[in-house]
Amino acid sequence: MRQFAERAALSAALSLSFLGLGTTAAAADTSSSLPISSYRDIAVDAAHQQVFLSDPFGDSVLVTDYTGQVIKQISGADGAWGFALSSDSRTLYVALRDAGAIAAIDTVTLQETARYDTGTGAGAYAGPTSLALAGGRIWFGYSLDTWRGALGSLDLSGAQPVVTRGQGLDTFRGSPRLAATPQDPNTLVAAESDGNAAAVAVYDVSTGQADTQAKRVDPGPDGCASLQDVALTPDGRQIVVACAAAHYHQVLRTADLADDGIYTTNWSPTAVAVAPDSTIAAGVYGPSWPDVQLFTQGNSTAYTAWDFPEPSDYANTTLVSGGLAWAPDGSRIFAVTETSGSSSLTLQVLNHPQVATTVTVQAPASSPRNQNLTLTGKLEAPVGFGAGSTVDIWRIDGPMAGEGTLIGSATVAADGTFNYTDQPKAKGDVQYTVQYYGDARHAYAYGSVTVNITSD
Incomplete structure (x- = not known):
């Protein structure tokens, strides 16, 4: 997950800079x-x-x-x-x-x-x-x-x-x-x-x-x-x-x-x-x-x-x-x-300065494995998101899973919302991380949620 940490540090620096800019x-x-x-x-x-x-x-x-x-x-x-x-x-x-x-x-x-x-x-x-x-x-x-x-x-x-x-x-x-x-x-x-x-x-x-x-x-x-x-x-x-x-x-x-x-x-x-x-x-x-x-x-x-x-x-x-x-x-x-x-x-x-951007992600606290699990979330920033914006979805199956797996992407709607459906197979705590890579007007941002995957 090194890339997550590096990007998070960059995002924090950008956020402080641009939030400090204000007006x-x-x-x-x-x-x-x-x-x-x-x-x-x-x-x-x-x-x-x-x-x-x-x-x-x-x-x-x-x-x-x-x-x-x-x-x-x-x-x-x-x-x-x-x-x-x-x-x-x-x-x-x-x-x-x-x-x-x-x-x-x-x-x-x-x-x-x-x-x-x-x-x-x-x-x-x-x-x-x-x-x-x-x-x-x-x-x-x-x-x-x-x-x-x-x-x-x-x-x-x-x-x-x-x-x-x-x-x-x-x-x-x-x-x-x-x-x-x-x-x-x-x-x-x-x-x-x-x-x-x-x-x-x-x-x-x-x-x-x-x-x-x-x-x-x-x-x-x-x-x-x-x-x-x-x-x-x-x-x-x-x-x-x-x-x-x-x-x-x-x-x-x-x-x-x-x-x-x-x-x-x-x-x-x-x-x-x-x-x-x-x-x-x-x-x-x-x-x-x-x-x-x-x-x-x-x-x-x-x-x-x-x-x-x-x-x-x-x-x-x-x-x-x-x-x-x-x-x-x-x-x-x-x-x-x-x-x-x-x-x-x-x-x-x-x-135009990149503006601070946040990603929030929601999911059920628990979900059966091999069943549909839907993540919902939202990008928020002072400036709207254009057509074609997407976020990447990463999954980490337990503490020994390394840096995680890129499992797909989701399209961001005009109001910043998105959703993604997965079928996790591993039991235990599974972490989903949503990454938005930013653009000319928005800073990089990410958000995570953990779901406990139970037996079928």
């Missing part, structure tokens, strides 16, 4: 200066380990690797604003506000392969700014003029591209931000704020039209002025908004936009991103509190946080609006920051 701020793991001075959106391409950042006033799309090292700066992207990455990660769609178009960029060659005119006109009060994939189309937010915004869609499923405009009218004062999730493909969320009360709307886009399901102005317990970012949880049931005038990140129920909780951050929320396992990354603007905090869905208290280093006594490092994105495997967060008093932008890479 104490930690530094970024890597920090890389960016050769751009403007920013509006970020997209993470897991298939090719790339990060895309828009540079609207530099008319470019910057591409880095997962450490922030520049791979390429794609020029000719007029007013590059918002992104949408195809489900197969082969194509990055870019809203080109100053061209009144949507560009398609091949994520392998990093070349523009197509450009689709949206018919909106071009410029600050016309062209598309935000993109989302929903209902089999590319949806875009754009401005009708200086006082009104609307939704449009680009359908690429036929022989020719089809653009539809003029949806979501009389809801937005400017070009709305969009959010969608693959798990709820026909739901589109749009939100906009011109510095005053935000307007949020939910649409069913299954028919190709934006059918309003819910609409609300100035949402949240204390309202929502100066909306900075919006995200939809993977299950499509909740919307998280970052409103600069609030003291926390607000949660809205997608079905009717009713208040559905908060994430306790601090003054001036500026960004939010939700991982595929529903972990919430919430960021704020300001040097006096943690810049980025992580929450499990539905838990208002953060379980870990980061505070970006300050370059000097006279300058601050602050998170930019909409400046957070998760790697799809949940292993790290990408944060775009700026230094006060300059136009310097930095990509901070925050490696």
Whole structure:
């Protein structure tokens, strides 16, 4: 059982380290200066380990690797604003506000392969700014003029591209931000704020039209002025908004936009991103509190946080609006920051710490040999367990059985529970040990139970 002891020691060390971290701020793991001075959106391409950042006033799309090292700066992207990455990660769609178009960029060659005119006109009060994939189309937010915004869609499923405009009218004062999730493909969320009360709307886009399901102005317990970012949880049931005038990140129920909780951050929320396992990354603007905090869905208290280093006594490092994105495997967060008093932008890479994990195992106190014996148990951690997680089951038949035998594995359900059925043949005390080997987000853990095996 030497491996059990070694792993247990490692687990204990990890547990002490990460439990001690709690909500104490930690530094970024890597920090890389960016050769751009403007920013509006970020997209993470897991298939090719790339990060895309828009540079609207530099008319470019910057591409880095997962450490922030520049791979390429794609020029000719007029007013590059918002992104949408195809489900197969082969194509990055870019809203080109100053061209009144949507560009398609091949994520392998990093070349523009197509450009689709949206018919909106071009410029600050016309062209598309935000993109989302929903209902089999590319949806875009754009401005009708200086006082009104609307939704449009680009359908690429036929022989020719089809653009539809003029949806979501009389809801937005400017070009709305969009959010969608693959798990709820026909739901589109749009939100906009011109510095005053935000307007949020939910649409069913299954028919190709934006059918309003819910609409609300100035949402949240204390309202929502100066909306900075919006995200939809993977299950499509909740919307998280970052409103600069609030003291926390607000949660809205997608079905009717009713208040559905908060994430306790601090003054001036500026960004939010939700991982595929529903972990919430919430960021704020300001040097006096943690810049980025992580929450499990539905838990208002953060379980870990980061505070970006300050370059000097006279300058601050602050998170930019909409400046957070998760790697799809949940292993790290990408944060775009700026230094006060300059136009310097930095990509901070925050490696997600492994969290302390426990395994509990239950079984009958005794059981007849050669009969089915069912073990039940549960993995528990501040962060949920993804699909495909498993635990290994080891059995030790009596004190002279050595290190034990690996007898099988069990699949872990979404709530962390598992079960395994064995037919022990040896009489006497039999020990079962369940091992979870951990992953990018969870520390190694194990648990044991002893059962007295009696005669048939």
